[in-house]
Amino acid sequence: MSMENDIERVLYSEADIQKLVNKLADQINHDYADTDELVVVSVLTGAMMFTTDLFKRIKVMASLDSVDLSSYAGATTESTGTVELIQDLTNSIEGKDVLVVEDIVDTGRTLAKLVDVLKDRGAKSLKICTLFDKPDRRVADVKADYVGQIVPNEFIVGYGLDYNFLYRNLPYVGVLKPEVYR
Template structure:
């Protein structure tokens, strides 16, 4: 029987490490946003797993909303540089403290275009929380306010991250074997 685990070269961040880091981030966010009107904004599809875990780890009242924003397409493994909003927020951001929840901050192109768009909607603040950051690939001047793990420049999947809509449901972050995404 086929197992997605067979396509993984090695595990970069274990399920236990993810759980511990999400609880740590949730505690920090709870402290930082106590008494504020917190809105967690999940950037779909990749952040859905992280968002579900993070919102349960946040111990203060918060609302959630979702956006679909893309600078990747299909089986592309690198950003196209073009950012489009496919599904916009339902919530009014006026005066609210917005925390963008992302799976990975890679080149930074998507968020560098999205943050100014959200700031034009008069929120109290806009900050970024990502479970993974790849600073070696950063092409835009943007950094996360909350970060789980810095990862090397390897093709990672799992915990919401995909390759061609596969592997999102792995409970860990793993490095995909090159032959899987290069077609060798």
């Protein structure tokens, strides 16, 4: 079955996304120019595509780690109130500059949980970079330090973002046709 038939419209093309990634990489390279080691923490699975594109553009000393958290239960477009850490970091972040990389911040519950988990581990600094942000939807008190693009209050898919585990492999970001949810 073709994925593309399920897309109602494209919001951000591949070229739009690469511009956003380049802008964020420039800011990060500037701000972390003096770091001994920047630990880039990718929040699986949604941030995978964004992380690989961003990480290749980071020019300071950097390592890569990942975490996995759950907030969605299958075929839904709403996160649940409880967020669980499913997979922790592999390496210690003590004394390191840490940059959490997210696909999108919506209610903020996922990031709030992650910040809570990481905050007592002795990191030198802890910042958040997200490709997309829906600030109007925020429930938890978190703010990203680097934001690629503020997006409207619509459920978006593609470039890592899924609906019911699908559509992550679209190279652009778009909105699904309403009948897909039925």
